[in-house]
Amino acid sequence: MEEKKKESPKRKWFNEYWGDLNESEIQKEILFAQLLTNDKLEKVRSNTSKIVWWIIVIPIIVAVIFGMF
Numbered sequence: 001m002e003e004k005k006k007e008s009p010k011r012k013w014f015n016e017y018w019g020d021l022n023e024s025e026i027q028k029e030i031l032f033a034q035l036l037t038n039d040k041l042e043k044v045r046s047n048t049s050k051i052v053w054w055i056i057v058i059p060i061i062v063a064v065i066f067g068m069f
Helices: 009-018 023-068
Strands: none
Touching: none
16 A cells, blocks of 8 residues: 655645656756856855954964064
């Protein structure tokens, strides 16, 4: 006997939204989602780099400069 699993509301929405797309359309949607993710990750990387400079590197440089005098 095969049990029928209940679909979650998210799964139902997913099937309704994506169910009628062909393979090419799905690939384009995946590519677009990846591009959005890459853009967000690049912003995070850039902001992390700025934070590292302000919190770690600049105080070290200032300490070295004032340590010389």
